[in-house]
Amino acid sequence: MSALPDPEQLVRDLAERMRGKITPDAGLVGIYTGGAWVAERLHRLLELPTPLGVLAVTLHRDDFGVIGLHRESRRSQIPFSVDGREVVLVDDVLHSGRTVRAALNELFDFGRPRAVRLAVLADRGGRDLPVAADFAGATVDVAHGEELVLSNENGRLRFAAVKRPD
Amino acid sequence: MALSPKASLQLGPDGRLRHLLSTEGLPAETIRLILDTADQFVSVSEREVKKVPLLRGKSIFNVFFESSTRTRTTFEIAAKRLSADVINLNVGVSSTSKGETLLDTVYNLQAMDADMFVVRHSQSGAPHLIARHVKPGVAVINAGDGRHAHPTQGLLDMYTIRHYKKDFTGLTVAIVGDVLHSRVARSQIHALKTLGVPEVRVIGPKTLIPDQVERMGVRVFHDMAAGLKDCDVVIMLRLQNERMNGALLPSAGEFFKCYGLNADKLALAKPDAIVMHPGPMNRGVEIDSAVADGRQSVILPQVTFGIAVRMAVMSMLGSPA
Secondary structure (H helix, E strand, C coil), X not given: CCCCCCHHHHHHHHHHHHCCCCCCCCEEEEECCHHHHHHHHHHHHHCCCCCCEEECCHHHCCCHHHHCCCCXXXXXXXXXXXXXXXXXXXXXXXXXXXXXXXXXXXXXXXXXXCEEEEEEEEECCCCCCCCCCCEEXXXXXXXXXXXXXXXXXXXXXXXXXEECCC | CCCCCHHHHHECCCCCECCECXXXXXXXHHHHHHHHHHHHXXXXXXXXXXXXXXXXXCEEEEEECCCCHHXXXXXXXXXXXXXXXXXXXXXXXXXXXXXXXXXXXXHHHHXXXXXXXXXXXXXXXXXXXXXXXXXXXXXXXXXXXXXXXXXXXXXXXXXXXXHHHCCCCCCEEEEECCCCCCHHHHHHHHHHHHCCCCEEEEECCHHHCCCCHHHHCCEEECCHHHHHCCCCEEEECCCCHHHHHCCCCCCHHHHHHHHCECHHHHCCCCCCCEEECCCCCCECCCECHHHHCCCCECHHHHHHHHHHHHHHHHHHHCCCC
């Protein structure tokens, strides 16, 4: 398998793909935790005037009936009105699509956006739901049974492929 | 009262919350988990859509053998914001008056596929009895039993104190008034001691302070001025009007003079002390309007936090084992 890409470079590539393709007052919303790191960087690179939002999707996850509720101090904070606005959801890795589904539900609890786009750092395929990214930094091959995990070591993003615990 | 095996009844072998019956025996870690979980629900209530799907498809029965519109309503709101179906039963006026036993009532409701019971009863220990007899996976929340416990009120008070004071370990907390008849006071004292509050005081006339309350680790004051000195938190208890006619108290006016909270007495506590009350208040009996509506009062935030804390408890109890 080829080496994993450098996320910091992918963020810059992703920003270039998005430049000019989203409305000037679009609101960026990062999905905790990895997506929030990516969204912070995109927000800075694209110099967007609308403040950055974050979404915690725990309350809308579809596996509550299986794994229950976990301790979670993070909460969604959207410091702008989503009504009538273009909102760009940002996540680190797009895999099954379930997180995006939960994030859409969470987002709509705050109002009715004009449109929602999806930007991801890495698309690793393997979708369970009909979800596609509007902007992707790269498509990344990861072996079946492995997770692509983004970590933040002292402010520097890094990818790792780890065995899925099951 | 033989309510001792509470801890094992409330907590599963893995330490997860199975029922919420009392704050007594609830480990500090479990209390903190409930308060942390409540944090995320506070923000849900501030949104345009105040509802999350965690308990979708679950049926929660509010079974009130003793009526209380306010408490029942807060449980109902909490359950509805978690998308549960809520069924309210005022059992006091239906089955029991026809001679049905407590457990028969519960078995009947269980046969309607209840997932959770919220129980209020005038008899101490009734929710424990129910918890011992429900099917595995069915949870019981004590919404107040006799003089014994009112754990969700105790927990929402802990949430409120933590919200304003951050840390429990340096606090002086006073609980004032009719401690004798108060299940709220008992639930507060157990939780405060578990969370490491070094000084918990109870203040009231001898007739309204239970014997040997010192065994719970509290200091007793009959003089309100001495008791309020340097407090960080002042919790006023509701004085039930029916106590006034008996031998326990001379009159409401006399009680207010000695144990009612007014601005002058509150000035003896720390300048940033918060004033709490579980509601409903008797203005001019245990608390002066100027204090109840004043800058140090957090009585209305208590109500708001109460919804989030009840959502936290319900969602934890609704988690799969």
